[in-house]
Amino acid sequence: MNTNSTSTIASNFLTDLKTQTSDSHKKLEELPVSMSIMSPNMKIEDYTYYLSLMHDVHNDTEGLVFPFFSDLMDDLEQRRKKHLIENDLLFLNSNKTNSEKVFQTKGISVPFALGILYVVEGSTLGGRFILKNVSKLPELSGEKGVSYFNGYGDKTGSFWKSFLNFLAEYEQEHNCGEEIIEGAIFAFDNIYKHFDRR
Numbered sequence: 329m330n331t332n333s334t335s336t337i338a339s340n341f342l343t344d345l346k347t348q349t350s351d352s353h354k355k356l357e358e359l360p361v362s363m364s365i366m367s368p369n370m371k372i373e374d375y376t377y378y379l380s381l382m383h384d385v386h387n388d389t390e391g392l393v394f395p396f397f398s399d400l401m402d403d404l405e406q407r408r409k410k411h412l413i414e415n416d417l418l419f420l421n422s423n424k425t426n427s428e429k430v431f432q433t434k435g436i437s438v439p440f441a442l443g444i445l446y447v448v449e450g451s452t453l454g455g456r457f458i459l460k461n462v463s464k465l466p467e468l469s470g471e472k473g474v475s476y477f478n479g480y481g482d483k484t485g486s487f488w489k490s491f492l493n494f495l496a497e498y499e500q501e502h503n504c505g506e507e508i509i510e511g512a513i514f515a516f517d518n519i520y521k522h523f524d525r526r
Contacts (some may be wrong), residue, residue, distance in 0.1 A: 406487075
């Protein structure tokens with residue numbers, strides 16, 4: 329197979345993945361808690377609460393999903409973010425003592441786990457937009473308190489591209505697109521449930 333048709337197949341899969349998860353993604357972004365941190369009137373409490381919820385997401389991802397990829401992804405350790413949230417919460421004098429489960433699942437496959445990772449890694453890309461808004465708060469205008477949303481800094485784009493390359497190659501090699509998409513929808517829906525606690 330020549331490289332051209334290989335990259336077309338990969339890009340078709342990535343397009344499918346984005347299309348089939350777009351409703352779940354949009355639903356999550358429209359939740360009050362998601363909208364609060366993009367609001368021009370965002371309060372520091374909204375920010376702290378959002379970080380606390382994301383801590384649960386990353387705690388679960390690093391505990392449940394990361395082990396699947398320890399031998400598959402060279403830069404996996406650099407993708408850990410739970411400690412960044414902990415540093416930010418510490419700066420905000422907020423102590424996170426207990427973690428809630430976000431992904432209640434047992435016996436998941438590597439492709440399904442990859443779908444979850446796609447959603448969590450994608451949130452880092454979105455975090456760069458959120459950073460612009462949260463940095464308007466005087467308490468967060470410096471370097472402190474925003475390390476999570478700073479993501480990979482100016483390497484955020486290249487980290488995302490390298491993840492998408494890994495994802496597309498894995499899908500092509502194992503022909504497991506449907507399972508990856510299922511995992512991604514599962515992740516969006518479970519994060520939605522976690523964020524939508526009344």
